[in-house]
Amino acid sequence: MTVLNTEATVGVVGAGAMGAGIAQVAALAGHRVKIHDTFAGAGEKALARIAGNLDKEFAKGRLEKQKRDATGARIEAVSSLSALADCAIVIEAIVEDLHVKQRLFAELEAIVPDTTILATNTSSISISAIASVLKRPDRAVGMHFFNPAPVMKLVEVVSGAATSARYAATVFDTATAWGKTAVHCRSTPGFIVNRIARPYYAEALRLLEEGCADIATIDALMTDGGGFRMGPFRLMDLIGHDVNYAVTRSIFEAYYFDPRYRPSNVQKELVDAGWLGVKAGRGFYDHVDGSTQPPVSEEPVPTSTSALDQLKPGAEVWTDKFVVRQTDGRTAADHALEVGHPVALYDLCMN
Numbered sequence: 001m002t003v004l005n006t007e008a009t010v011g012v013v014g015a016g017a018m019g020a021g022i023a024q025v026a027a028l029a030g031h032r033v034k035i036h037d038t039f040a041g042a043g044e045k046a047l048a049r050i051a052g053n054l055d056k057e058f059a060k061g062r063l064e065k066q067k068r069d070a071t072g073a074r075i076e077a078v079s080s081l082s083a084l085a086d087c088a089i090v091i092e093a094i095v096e097d098l099h100v101k102q103r104l105f106a107e108l109e110a111i112v113p114d115t116t117i118l119a120t121n122t123s124s125i126s127i128s129a130i131a132s133v134l135k136r137p138d139r140a141v142g143m144h145f146f147n148p149a150p151v152m153k154l155v156e157v158v159s160g161a162a163t164s165a166r167y168a169a170t171v172f173d174t175a176t177a178w179g180k181t182a183v184h185c186r187s188t189p190g191f192i193v194n195r196i197a198r199p200y201y202a203e204a205l206r207l208l209e210e211g212c213a214d215i216a217t218i219d220a221l222m223t224d225g226g227g228f229r230m231g232p233f234r235l236m237d238l239i240g241h242d243v244n245y246a247v248t249r250s251i252f253e254a255y256y257f258d259p260r261y262r263p264s265n266v267q268k269e270l271v272d273a274g275w276l277g278v279k280a281g282r283g284f285y286d287h288v289d290g291s292t293q294p295p296v297s298e299e300p301v302p303t304s305t306s307a308l309d310q311l312k313p314g315a316e317v318w319t320d321k322f323v324v325r326q327t328d329g330r331t332a333a334d335h336a337l338e339v340g341h342p343v344a345l346y347d348l349c350m351n
């Protein structure tokens, strides 16, 4: 076993949904945890959320008072990255953007000792690409938790081209010691779960766009009929549309614009509007005080053809330049350009 012992301090960068959850998991396992976020107050908000979660576990009789208090006391919000200098592992859970993650990894490498593992919770981005900015890319490992991290058992331990087997084994054994079910995999776009899950979201969005059924019906069918724990729209609301859309775009681009992974303008509209799901209080559903209400409105969500008329001025339109033709013979791209939207064209004939 190469597990990190509980004397080791764990750093977490990004105090959003995932960072807070990961900090909670590591602290429950006995580690001291330092959590950092660039957004002022985000670290403190994460501490409050974690305290609330621990209180709930205590109230349900699943956590003793002493362990609740000790776990909460082990987590500290830090305002600068340099405070992570004594961490044995730093787990990054910031925005799903390669260049932002690369910048952070390069900064971290200048702060932490040579032996510190630099882990990333990315859902889809190449570990090899994130690690490419490091002098020691062998210590970069994907440590992909699922949402909510304290509840979901699985952790994908993702190795990039340069990841050393030794560091991947330490991450695997540590995740196991934290009560998780770890699985090794190689870095491919979306790894295992997000790759297989893509059609779950994409086909649901297409069904909606094609007017086949409404949000609540599709969700209910997948849970009550299909046996899934959550329907696709509720799940996207939980994940966060900014995150889910960024992951879809990343996988779409990484697979050379394979139309199977094409992002949806319906979801992009939610992102543009800031209706990011549970974390924003509104997505496909309304989320009020932690409880999910019926879908926001009975009005149809804009479909792929009518969406152009409803986009915010200047919003970017992604469209395939060949297949989307209007009744007058023009493409959707022609129409979008005419009404002043920048257009990103992808070409199905590209090879």
Ligand SMILES: NC(=O)c1ccc[n+]([C@@H]2O[C@H](COP(=O)([O-])OP(=O)(O)OC[C@H]3O[C@@H](n4cnc5c(N)ncnc54)[C@H](O)[C@@H]3O)[C@@H](O)[C@H]2O)c1
Pocket: 013, 014, 015, 016, 017, 018, 019, 036, 037, 038, 039, 042, 092, 093, 094, 095, 096, 097, 100, 104, 121, 122, 123, 124, 144, 145, 146, 147, 238, 239, 240, 243, 247, 279
């Ligand atoms: N949401 C999910 O269901 C889920 C599941 C598994 C993995 N992930 C991955 O985890 C990562 C975070 O997702 P999330 O849902 O927690 O996002 P989130 O939006 O809830 O939180 C991201 C946090 O990172 C902070 N941040 C952004 N840039 C930063 C920087 N340079 N330095 C420090 N902090 C920074 C933001 O202020 C924000 O608080 C993404 O890579 C995502 O793909 C998300």
